[in-house]
Amino acid sequence: MPLVNNKVGDDCTVGTDKVLVDGKALVDSLIKVVACYRHLASCVGGCTDSLQLRDELRQTREKAQKLSVSICQHLTSHLRDKSLPEEQRKEMELLWVAFSSSLELLHIDMCKVFNMGDIFSPANTAALVQTGLQGGGSEVAARALSLPDLNEAQTPTPADGLESQERNTMEKEISQIDHMIDDMEMKVNVLRWMVEPHGPQYADPLSSTDSASLALLSVDEEQPGHQPLCQRSRIFVLLLLFAVVLLAATLSVCVVFFS
């Protein structure tokens, strides 16, 4: 009996390991897409708002939608399976919590973009808020869609009928996500207070941090009464002076030497 059980158990664990790995990959990609969607959404209404941005938003949204549907099916079917061993269930529940939180973030962002689309139309550029942005979100969208480079040639045709159709599809998608969230809560009972996270409390600082950008940002960090800008430029000027003095010294040494 135990032998037979072990065999079955091994097969099961192999199967569920793959299931877990698959699920984790899907959820990770959804989190990435949601993060990119948020970046793109923060550009709406600003001076870089354009039809291209809206198109990128749409594409990102569609990708997120596809991912969430597949994750929903995957996780629901496995969590409703009563024969799932305990550790696998815990992992699944963690993925479930991550998935539902991402869905909530996506839902909020979609609602915000929908409402802002009402107020700001990309056609009327004079009314856009001058937020100080210069570049678009093409690189972010490329990251979201996992494409090496977005095809810049495809500029969408600004047809009015298309805009209203776009809004209708957006409304439908928002309600679809609503229903998905509701369904999830109905079908699977995950006790959130029982879920324990694995990860660290603090996110690890990434090794490949751009020191130049850090310097730029620390410039903005203000201590009252301090003038970091002036200090920076002062150091630059001092360095320049030092280099000039050094050059003058070497030249004079050469002159003395050769004369």
Place this chain on the structure above:
Amino acid sequence: MTIRNTLRDHGQRYRPRMACLKKAEKVLLEMQDPKTGVKSQPQRLVITTIPHAITGKEEARNFGSMLVALGYIYPLQDHKRLVIKPDASLYRFQTPYFWPTQQWPVEDTDYAIYLAKRNIRKKGILELHEQEQYNRLHKWMNHKWDFIVMQAKEQYRAAKERKKPDRVVFDCQERAYWVVHRPPVRTHTHTHTHTHTHTHTHTHTHTHTQIMIFTQQSIMRPRVKSSVSIGALVKYCATYNSHDPFLSKCLPSNPWLTDDVTYWTLNMPNVEIPTKMRVERWTFSFGELLSDPRGRDDFRLFLKKEFSGENLAFWEGCEDLKWGTAATMREKAEQIYKAFLARGAPRWINIDGKTMEVTVSGLKHPHRYVLDAAQTHIYMLMKKDSYGRYMKSPVFKDTMKKAICPEEHKFSDSQLEQNAKNRRPSLSPIILRQQEQEQRAKMAASAPVDITQVMSKLSKQGKEVPPRPPPKK
């Protein structure tokens, strides 16, 4: 866990703020117009220049400070103080994604992600209040923490895809958003008093102090155990069950059902002979006795026999004052004082020294409720003393013996129809009130006899003869 952005209870409270925000948004959109709007200049940082920075001008400072406090504009230097300074410091418009509109509640999850991102960028060195918030959120949203850390990392990586100036701008925008919505405790009052004085709308501190006052007052309120209060309710229902014409049989017959008004005529306020049910109700409580005019008459008769009618007269005078017209209040208060409270008054009532002091000092500036304390004292006196004696008195026993118990009507269908046809309106309330006033005048005319008056009469009559107390029945 709220899934949708439903603001069912909060909508009511935030509505005034919503109107202000809508106006602010409109003005902000107008400010963007390149011709008529605010002039902007590029901000010079070390490596790049970032366009669209504006400076504060004198006349627009107040309005600008309001916009900053709300979160529509953020300062580029000194980002923690949300005011417009009258120097050349620069400000920038906030992107609409971060505008403070009420439909989008500020989520703790977002704040946790922001703090995690900040932690990554600053390599673990967060400010004190940020650290505290981070730890608190870690405790409360522990189950989501993996997600939060992952989302923060992904957002950080996505931000790196953008150009450097855009990255800086986005970070400034996010930081400004969180300074408005999660201000550090030190500057909390500063920003909120600014918001209060500049926007004149209900802010969070205003409603919070209201809530605090309300909860403190409700703690101080006297509380009754629900078992006790439910017991009292049950007792009340049991006592009054048989007296309710709708819950039990009504003798002779319920006028609403049979259209026969005998019940009402038998229970008129000033009827000579009351019904048995009515008399029984007087035994339930002193309040019942006093509120029924016939019962009050009976009680008055009893007190007359006891020569202590001044208490009831005083109580009635106080009621008159409370419910009377404002024009007559001063006169009534004076009359009552002269008749009952003054030293050597003809119908002096016996209240304790403190209440007398309070009442007399209150009478200098009389208002409707100036005699409340004295009235309550006299009421309790009557309730504890006279009421008990009344219940045992021959007056009451006599009334109870004489009380009638009408026979139940048994109408046939044709009689019911006849009754319905003969329906007549009752006496007009104006006539009733006139009758009431006539009766009151009659009562006032017939000299009320109290012990003080009797004593004074006797003392006047027989100065030589030693006064002896009149025989009490």
